[in-house]
Amino acid sequence: MALELEINPIKHWLPQINNPLIIAGPCSLETEEQAMDTAKQLAKDHRVFVYRGGVWKPRTRPGSFEGIGSIGLKWLQMVREETGMPVGTEVANAQHAEEALKAGLDVLWIGARSTASPFVVQEIADVVRGTDAVVMVKNPVNPDVQLWVGAFERLSQAGIKNLVAIHRGFTPFRETEYRNYPNWKTVIELRRIMPNLPIICDPSHIGGKREYLYDISQKAFDMGMEGLMIESHRDPSCALSDKEQQLTPTDLAKLLDRLIIRNVKTDNKLFENQLELLRNRIDALDRELLETLSSRMEIARQIGQYKKENNVTAFQVGRFAELMEKRMKLGESLNLDRNLVQLLFQHIHEDSVRMQTEIMDKE
Numbered sequence: 001m002a003l004e005l006e007i008n009p010i011k012h013w014l015p016q017i018n019n020p021l022i023i024a025g026p027c028s029l030e031t032e033e034q035a036m037d038t039a040k041q042l043a044k045d046h047r048v049f050v051y052r053g054g055v056w057k058p059r060t061r062p063g064s065f066e067g068i069g070s071i072g073l074k075w076l077q078m079v080r081e082e083t084g085m086p087v088g089t090e091v092a093n094a095q096h097a098e099e100a101l102k103a104g105l106d107v108l109w110i111g112a113r114s115t116a117s118p119f120v121v122q123e124i125a126d127v128v129r130g131t132d133a134v135v136m137v138k139n140p141v142n143p144d145v146q147l148w149v150g151a152f153e154r155l156s157q158a159g160i161k162n163l164v165a166i167h168r169g170f171t172p173f174r175e176t177e178y179r180n181y182p183n184w185k186t187v188i189e190l191r192r193i194m195p196n197l198p199i200i201c202d203p204s205h206i207g208g209k210r211e212y213l214y215d216i217s218q219k220a221f222d223m224g225m226e227g228l229m230i231e232s233h234r235d236p237s238c239a240l241s242d243k244e245q246q247l248t249p250t251d252l253a254k255l256l257d258r259l260i261i262r263n264v265k266t267d268n269k270l271f272e273n274q275l276e277l278l279r280n281r282i283d284a285l286d287r288e289l290l291e292t293l294s295s296r297m298e299i300a301r302q303i304g305q306y307k308k309e310n311n312v313t314a315f316q317v318g319r320f321a322e323l324m325e326k327r328m329k330l331g332e333s334l335n336l337d338r339n340l341v342q343l344l345f346q347h348i349h350e351d352s353v354r355m356q357t358e359i360m361d362k363e
């Protein structure tokens, strides 16, 4: 079921927006000069609406650059004065949130590691309670959509209505080309649960490398996301953190030039009619799929009963392995994605075994 929290659209707190919300700026603020120079270059591109700069950096291991600290807030204020851009930073505890509010920053965001801790989120919610702060929440490091939703509920209960979700990917559990696993289905699930919540994508943290940023950003727009938070540094090769994923302001402009922004809807009647016809066909096919699945389960049930009478285990590894191999080959010949076929039959098999054991264990 959808969750009805009172959430303002981005335009409410950023009336000048006429395009997707692009938030850009360095991973970390390093010096006043670096902060200002990068900001001035970004401000020339009118597609960048908000300037970001990390001041407190949660790092996986101690010893790497952990941020310049509170002085960075002053640099952000100077950037806003000089360029007119709204400014924001990450807050990871109550004290950060207090300082950021006191400095009058326009946007605060909660990082992935903090979102994973309901205590930290609650502490921050208590600090911003009753203000008209704009608070963005990155997904928790683990793909737990309820934990992400819970963070919005805590902020909403504190009276915050200017909320935005940031998709930055999830800690990979196996070797991947990306730094963080996008797991787009968690974003689809968040959209389903909270349809009025704006969602933007952070391709820098998903990709971890410049070369991946374009594909991830385009995919985000194809999925209907409202914008990007993307790291930009005047000279990424000298950056004190995340060197490989930052773009110069010039390269960021080139990336934005190439992106195709799609609409969630269209007024084109012909398109709507055609879409409806095709969707009707999908509805009919889905019915067939489920009827077929139901017949399959019925046979598995009979097998379960038969196994019970003959005292044979429900799970049969040999048959399962042989079936999987054949289905994968068949799927390939039908132009279906390997992963889809594999997951589909893993699920079907799991449920088939569950059902058979239920039959077997019944008195």
Ligand SMILES: C=C(O[C@@H]1C=C(C(=O)O)C=C[C@H]1O)C(=O)O
Pocket (backbone or CB within 6 Å): 300, 303, 314, 315, 316, 317, 319, 320, 323, 348, 349, 352, 353, 356
């Ligand atoms: C249906 C059976 O039981 C289990 C379920 C299977 C299935 O759903 O295809 C396959 C192997 C068994 O682990 C069977 O033994 O054939």
